[in-house]
Amino acid sequence: MAKERRKAVLELLQRPGNARCADCGAPDPDWASYTLGVFICLSCSGIHRNIPHVSKVKSVRLDTWEDVQVEFMASRGNAIARATFESRVPPFYYRPSASDCPLLREQWIRAKYERQEFAHPERQEPYSAGYREGFLWKRGRDNGQFLSRKFVLTEREGALKYFNRSDAKEPKAVMKIEHLNATFQPAKIGHPHGLQVTYLKDNSTRNIFVYHEDGKEMVDWFNALRAARFHYLQVAFPGASNADLVPKLSRNYLQEGYMEKTGPKQTEGFRKRWFTMDDRRLMYFKDPLDAFARGEVFIGSRESGYTVLDGLPPSTQGHHWPHGITIVTPERRFLLACETESEQRAWMEALQKVVDRPMLPQEYAVEAHFKHKP
Numbered sequence: 463m464a465k466e467r468r469k470a471v472l473e474l475l476q477r478p479g480n481a482r483c484a485d486c487g488a489p490d491p492d493w494a495s496y497t498l499g500v501f502i503c504l505s506c507s508g509i510h511r512n513i514p515h516v517s518k519v520k521s522v523r524l525d526t527w528e529d530v531q532v533e534f535m536a537s538r539g540n541a542i543a544r545a546t547f548e549s550r551v552p553p554f555y556y557r558p559s560a561s562d563c564p565l566l567r568e569q570w571i572r573a574k575y576e577r578q579e580f581a582h583p584e585r586q587e588p589y590s591a592g593y594r595e596g597f598l599w600k601r602g603r604d605n606g607q608f609l610s611r612k613f614v615l616t617e618r619e620g621a622l623k624y625f626n627r628s629d630a631k632e633p634k635a636v637m638k639i640e641h642l643n644a645t646f647q648p649a650k651i652g653h654p655h656g657l658q659v660t661y662l663k664d665n666s667t668r669n670i671f672v673y674h675e676d677g678k679e680m681v682d683w684f685n686a687l688r689a690a691r692f693h694y695l696q697v698a699f700p701g702a703s704n705a706d707l708v709p710k711l712s713r714n715y716l717q718e719g720y721m722e723k724t725g726p727k728q729t730e731g732f733r734k735r736w737f738t739m740d741d742r743r744l745m746y747f748k749d750p751l752d753a754f755a756r757g758e759v760f761i762g763s764r765e766s767g768y769t770v771l772d773g774l775p776p777s778t779q780g781h782h783w784p785h786g787i788t789i790v791t792p793e794r795r796f797l798l799a800c801e802t803e804s805e806q807r808a809w810m811e812a813l814q815k816v817v818d819r820p821m822l823p824q825e826y827a828v829e830a831h832f833k834h835k836p
Contacts, residue, residue, distance in 0.1 A: 467527040471535060475501060475522065479541035485509075485571050488560035495519050496531045498547075498575060499538025503560065509568045516575050547574045550583050552590060553704040554692035554711055555685050563646045565655055569681040589685035592617040592693070596679065600624065601651070601671040603753040608673070613683075617690045622659070624670075635670075637661035639694045643740070644687045645714050647671070650750050655680040659687075660740070665831055667745055669753050688712055715740050717812035718750075722783050722799040732781040732799060739812050742825060744789075759789065759796060760832040761813060763821045767792040770813040772806075774799065789813065 471494065474480055483491045484500035493507035494500065495517040502510065510517040520527065551557070558566040579585040588594065594615045599608040612625040622642060623633035641662040648656045653673040657680060660669050674680045688711040695707045716739040722732035723746060735746040735756065742762065745755035762768040774786030774797050783799040785806035800806040
C-alpha cells in the first residue's frame with residue numbers, strides 16, 4: 463500500500479504546473495507541502511520547514527504517505543495553489559527564481575503562505591504606499607563601518623534620500639528613482655540581508671551598501687524601490703505594458719569578479735581590479751565595496767564598432783594572469799586578464815551578449831555623454 467501511495471504522489475508530478483517548484487520554478491521538484499498541497503524543490507522545502515504552523519513537508523520519493531495526504535495533494539497542486547496564494551501579486555513585486563539569494567526566496571514564501579499578502583492587498587502597504595521611511599545600516603564611504611542612517615523613499619518627489627542624523631533637515635544624498643537600481647549582494651557585503659543600491663551622480667555610478675537585521679524589512683524596502691521605479695516608468699512610457707516595464711525595475715549584474723587591467727598606453731603594468739558588468743556599463747573598482755568606480759567603459763553593439771576578442775595582442779607584457787580578453791571600442795582597446803579559463807569564458811560570454819544586442823535609441827544618448835576613463 464505504501465508503494466502504491468508513493469506511486470500515486472509521483473504521478474501527480476505529471477500534472478500541468480507540478481513539474482516545477484511552486485515557489486522558485488526549479489525543475490523536477492522532489493518535495494511536497496502536504497498541508498498546502500504544493501510540490502517544491504529541496505531548497506524551498508528547507509524554508510517551508512521554518513514555518514511548521516503553516517507548512518509540513520515530505521519527500522515525494524522517500525517518505526511514507528497517508529491516503530488522506532495523497533487525496534489532498536490530488537485535489538490541490540501548484541496551479542490551484544498559485545490561483546489561491548498569488549491572486550493579487552502586484553506587477554512590481556519581485557518573484558524570485560532558484561538562483562536568487564535565500565532571503566528573497568524565504569520572504570516570498572512567507573509573504574505567500576504565512577502572511578498571505580497576495581490574497582489580502584491591504585497587507586501590501588509597506589511596499590505599495592508610495593512612501594516609506596526607516597533606518598538601515600549603511601556602510602561608510604571612507605571608513606567601511608556600518609552606521610544607522612535614516613532613509614526616506616518618496617514617489618511624489620521621485621527620490622530615495624538618506625540623512626546622516628535623524629533630526630537633519632537636509633539629506634546627505636538624493637537618489638533619483640529614474641537612475642536607481644537595487645540588487646541583493648549578501649556575499650559581497652558580508653550580511654545575508656545585504657543590498658547594493660546604485661544611482662547616477664554626474665553620469666558616474668555611485669554605490670551604497672545597506673542592510674537591516676529584519677529580513678522582511680529589507681525585502682519590503684527592495685519591493686518599495688521597485689514599486690517607485692514601476693510608477694515612474696508608467697508615467698515616462700505611457701503606452702508600455704507591464705511586461706515591458708517589469709524587467710526594467712531592477713537588475714542583477716551580468717558578471718562580477720576580479721580581472722587585471724592596464725592603462726590606455728598599454729605600457730604600464732597590469733593591476734588587479736574588481737569589475738562589474740551592469741547592463742552596458744563595465745566598471746572597475748580597487749575594492750568591491752568602493753563607493754565610486756575608478757573607471758567606466760561603455761560597451762556598445764557590434765554595429766557601432768564594439769568587439770570582444772579572445773586573448774591579448776602578442777606584444778603585451780606585465781600581466782600575471784594568463785587568460786586575456788581584448789575589448790575593442792571606437793576610441794581604443796581595453797586589455798584585461800583573468801586568473802582562470804572558466805572566469806575568462808564567463809566574462810567573454812557576458813560581454814558578447816551585450817555586443818550582440820542592438821543599441822536602443824536612448825543608449826546612443828548614454829554613449830554620447832559617456833567619458834571613457836583611463
